[in-house]
Structure formats: structure tokens, C-alpha cells
Amino acid sequence: MTEADLVVIGAGPAGMSAARAAADAGLSVVLLDEQRKAGGQIYRDVVRAAKVRADILGPDFHKGLELVHALRHANIHHITGATVWQIERNTRVAYTVEGAASFVTGKCLLIATGALERPIPVPGWTLPGAMTAGAAQILLKQSGMLVENAVLAGCGPLLYLVAAQMCRAGTPPQALVETQSTANILAAVLHHGMGAIQGWRQLAKGLGLLSELRSSGVKRFTGASAIAIEGSEHVEAIRFTARGRRQRVECSTVLLHHGVVANTQTARSIGVPHHWDELQRAFVPEKNKWGRTVHPQVYIAGDGAGIGGADAAAITGRIAALAIAGELGAITQAERDAAALPLRRDLRRELAARPFIDRAYPPYGGALSPADETIICRCEEVTAGDIRKYAKIGCRGPNQTKAFGRPGMGPCQGRYCGLTVTELLAAANGLSPQDTGYYRIRPPIKPVTLGELAGLAKQIEDEKETAQ
């Protein structure tokens, strides 16, 4: 049974920066992360990858190095390869490393579990060869692998970044199939032009990527709709409508992406309330400006608290760490507030362009409301039509759909169907996503074997003896 002032779940930008800031304030920190190397997904394997693949990955990737190096601190115990599967009494965290389960209890807990790719159920998205754009990034960063003969489909800045990286590496995509329209961009300029100006740094990066793509001659289709992936045993082509007619591009991989959403599994598993965020079109956890949830010892930072990107995540991690240090008496309230002031200013600047980006690159409508025959729950192979049918016979909420047809009950526990089920039910029942709600997430939030559970028995006995 280990104890620490602060337990952090997730070693991405938010978790890493929080761990260091808390350690600097004198707190003992246990940092748990599922990967063997710090960095999270955005800075995956950054120490190694930045050395050998900097030319392909681009300058932003290097920011992760500083965060990883900052973990070298006497107060930080970084446990790698640690899969968290349950949280009890809000701050007692059960996790497994290499088949051995353990507990660690913090005076405070910081959830920094980041983002997931927004589910993008289009016909054929379950075929081998259909992957997320994020998966292509991970293959490149961690394994030095480049996807050949691929088409990128969906929308958003990540799509451009992946495309540009593929071009730099000499494996340009066959095409970019983009779902946003000129009208979306115009609406973004009209409604959020000021934000765009304040957040010019982010937008300049985007424009830079676009000009890189133009000069490499990658074929771009915008305003694409009716996207479907073809193939019997593997991806063979992508079909879509653009430029007023049906198009077909042969390829062996389709990389899908239309934004990322907060990964809410961990927070939901301990009953942190969430609300629907219309602009992000996803649920976000409820928290105050320090990241503190309804459970006073539990904080959330980074993209898991709502999408803001890697730089914003690192800032919110620091802000949460200050609040925790203040709460535990390591710093005074005045010190906390003074240190937070410049961070909040930086955060405002980082987030300034977000509304513009969200409006310019809205999620692909064809994946928010898929055709009846499209699979929306990959694990249990439940279709959009199934969900609509359940609604017709009286099903009001996502939890009830489980009894009708098992969506969300497979191994991914709803991570890649939850938002779709909410949207489908909401539309069918004429309710808001907020009133429709989301799956109840129960532990274990990752699989645990009976052997691992049994191994915990001794730890629990020891704990009882200590308590007596």
C-alpha cells in the first residue's frame, strides 16, 4: 500500500506538468501511466522519437521533451506501464503493472486522462485498414512507421498535420477528403473572428500546413459527404460525394478523424457529473476554475476536462497542481493565486482560437447521424438503425439501450459508441443530449484478471492490520 500527497493518472502534457509543479511545491507525487514512456499520445515516446524523426514530426513535438525531462525530480515517482482499473473512496487507485496489481492512495487525485478520437461511424469503419488519424501518428512517433497508399478523411487541424507529416516522410496520402464546407469557415470567421485574431499563432500553424500540402500536390476534396469505406476483408477504396458528384479513390488504408473529445471514463467511474458542451459537441466534466470536481480531493486537467490542445493542457495541469498544493498547505492561498495569474493569461491566449476551430471544422454530420445500416458500436456490432428502433419502442437513455441490444457492453465499454448513442437517442426522442445523458461507467475501467485481483488480497489484509 503506497501513499502520496498527490496521485496523477496520465503522463501526457497535463499530468506531466502537474506532477512537476506539485513536486516543486514540496508534494510527494505518484504518476501513473499506461504507456512505458512518458508523453501521453501527443508526445508519445518523445525522448526517442524527437531524436530520430524531428524532421518529419515538426517543431511542436519538441515541447514534450521539456515536460518529460522535468519528471526527473526526487518527489516524483513515475510508475510506467500502469493500467488503472478502479478508483475507490475517490483517491485510492487500483492499477496493474506487468500482471501485478497494487493500490496507491493520494491525499488528492488528479485525473489527466486526455482525449479520444471522436467516434466516426461511417460504413466500413470497422474494416481492417480503417484507423484513426491519431493511430497513424502513434505508428509514426512510437514505431517509425508510415502508412502508405492511404486516404485521410474527416476534418480538423490534426488531419492537416498528419497529411503534412506523411508528405515530409515521402509517403503522401492519395487524397484528403474533408467534410467541412466553405460555409463552415465563413461562419467561423463571422462568429469567432476576434478569437481567431487573438489565437493567430495556432491559425498561422494551420495555414502553414495547408500551404505545405498545396505545394506537395495532395489532392483535396472539401465539403465531402456520403463517405463510405469499401472492401470485403480489408479496405480497398473510399467513396464519397464532392464537387457535385460521386467520387471513388482506391487505397489500402483510410485514416479517419473529425476532432477529439474528452476521455471521460475515469471521471465518470467515480461519479463526477458531466454536462453537454454544445460547441465541442461532447460531454465535459464539471469542475471549478482550478479543475476541482464535486469530490473535493479530485481534480481534472488537460483535454480530459474539455478540449484545449497540448499547450493548454500543460497550463491547466500547473493550475490544478497549485490548487492542490494550496489545499494541502504546501503553499499559501496568496502564493497560489499569484502563481496562477500568469498561467490564466497564457491559457486564455491558448484557448482564444478554439471556438473558431470548432466552428470551422464541425464534426461530420454523416457520422453524427449515420445511416440505419451503419455499425455504431464496434464491439457488439449494433447499428444506428438498432438504436433508432429502441427509441421507437420507448428507450429514452443510453443505459437502457444496453438491455435492448448490448451497445457499450463490449470490451471498449462505450468509448467509441457512447457519444453516438447519446446523439441518436436525443434526435429520435426529441430530447437534448444533456437530458438524454450518457452510459453509466462502472469499474473495472480496464480489464483485470482474477489472478491480479487475488494478488491484491494480501495488500488489503496488510492495510487492515495497519489500521488496527
Add this chain to the structure above:
Amino acid sequence: MKTASQLRKLADGSRLVRVTFAGTDFQLREGGNLAAEMLAAGIGPFRYTPVSGAPRNPYCMMGACFDCLVEIDGVIRQACMMEVREGLSISRPAAGEAEHD
């Protein structure tokens, strides 16, 4: 079972070790991400779904989608969360859960 590799590997000089998948030997880079190395070796599909028997390969590569499930030493594991080790004996998870009811 084998489909053409669609991944180009940047050279890194790692040692190759032998693993078996569904009874066939493959040489994969030691310490590499198991799912990535399997994809690059053209191994697939990783599994067939228990519901319809449809073929599946990795989708998210970050431990969230569970589409890269394989069986190793009797335990069903996420290949994208594992490293290549010499002598790994990997198989497709037994399908048939759907027959239980």
C-alpha cells in the same frame, strides 16, 4: 491470412526476434509495439468478432478501442499495449461468445 504490408518502416537497427501468430513464425523488432510490428509484418486480421465473425485489425493504437485483441498465454490482451518479446506465441481469441446464450 497475410495481407500486403501497407506500412513503411524507418530504419532503426533493432534486433529481430521470432514470434508466432496462429502457428506461423514471424520476425518482429524486439521491444517494438506489438500491434504496430504485427501490422508492418502484414499479419491480419488480428481477430474475428464474436458477434458476426467480421475481421478486425487495430483501429486506435492507444488502448481504447480493443479491436487489436489477441490471445497470449491464455489471456486476451490488447496488442497495442504490449511489447514484442522473443518467443511470444500469439493467437486469435477464440470466437463464439455469441453462442453462449
